[in-house]
Amino acid sequence: MTWRAVLILWCVAGLACAAQQTPGTFDSFFASPAADLAREHAPDLYEQARTAWTAAEGAQRHKDGAAADDQRTEARLWLTAAVAEAERVQLDRRRAELQREEERWAKQLARDQQASAVVARDISRYEARAVALDEAERLSALSERPTLNDATLDAILTRVRLNLALAEALGASDEQLQPLRERAEVTARRRPHSAKAAEALLWKTEALIGQMRAQWPEPRPGASIELVETALATGFAADRMGSGVLIRSERFFTSNGNVSNATVKRFHGLLAAFPHGPVACQVAVPELPGRVWAHRVARLVERLRRMDDPGRVSTGMVVTRSLSAGAVQCTFAAYRGL
Incomplete structure (x- = not known):
């Protein structure tokens, strides 16, 4: 149904009271904050209201009161529709602004979370490096003390097994690996307190890794x-x-x-x-x-x-x-x- 049809129905329904309406003036009808918003945000509907009001004034000058009342009623309906449309436009714009604001805050939150994750990784990396340094100092200082405790021995054996696995991946043969594996098993079983023996086993695995890499003409x-x-x-x-x-x-x-x-x-x-x-x-x-x-x-x-x-x-x-x-x-x- 078109706006014109709606307005005609409203006009028919309002004819009985239209004759009793006070004509009013253009300024009293259109000079309001709501009309200003309608003129700004719904200019087409606002112009329809102005056109109807102008027609009402023309009918009034020709002493046609019924036509003037009908045109004023139509003008009011057009202006009401214009105000409603202006409010809808404002609501849509505000909704869009809120959505953009929400998206901006969501992006900011994502950036903050990403920054927090980076900081957490840096902290974890720093802590891991500190632990590695302490462990490396402990393992490398074996020859500076005659004995070692069980925790240090377990750490050495873990490093030895990892080194042997890497040496095997690099191409070490069973003849090269088996003696070191047997020494590692004996060390794990007997739990010796000699620091020099454990240190020698660790450095032999490091040397085997280097020996395998040295077969390449250049680093891979x-x-x-x-x-x-x-x-x-x-x-x-x-x-x-x-x-x-x-x-x-x-x-x-x-x-x-x-x-x-x-x-x-x-x-x-x-x-x-x-x-x-x-x-x-x-x-x-x-x-x-x-x-x-x-x-x-x-x-x-x-x-x-x-x-x-x-x-x-x-x-x-x-x-x-x-x-x-x-x-x-x-x-x-x-x-x-x-």
Whole structure:
């Protein structure tokens, strides 16, 4: 049904009272906040009301009271419809604004939750690295004490089994693996308190991994990720950089300036497990030249050369504020971009 038909029905229903309506003026009829909203948000219906009111005024001037009343009634109906339409438009706009606001807050909530997840992962990664560092320090310092407890022995055996599984995946033969497996089983059964025996078993598995990797002419794809993960698990900080994999530690020197046996052993194990290419190390020092730090770095160089390939690692000093004095960072250049 069209607006015109509706208006005709309303007009017929209102004819009885139309004659009793006070004509009023244009200003009194259209000068209201509701009419202003109708003019702004429902201009078509508002113009219909104006047209009907103009026709009513014309009929009034021609002394046609009945026609004037009909036109005024039609004008009121059009204006009522215009006001209702304006209110609907406003409600729709407000609803759309609320929906956009809700979507904005939902996106903000999602960003906050994502940021919280990132922070939680960073905290977990930091805590895991701290645990790994403590465990690595404990395992690497075995030779510095004559005995070990059951918890440390279990940790060593877990590392040994993981290393043997990795060596097998890298192509180690049963002849290479079986003696180490048997030693691990005997160690688990007898629960020896000798730290040196457990340490020797652990380093033999690390050496076997490096032996298998050394058969490749160059590191395989993904080797840089393995290097980073292994370094983190053994207590070093590690990152993949454009120049290679960067390994960092502030524990190469003890608090009294001596070379840390535990850290050097961990680093030797890392070198053995990842045998490709040269490794360039830099020791952060407070100033150059410095006799104290020169002696300390010389002792570190001497310790790092106690390996099968003493020329693989080069060590120098660098003055930098980005690292604390005594911190060492080493670049495994052969693992660049893998």
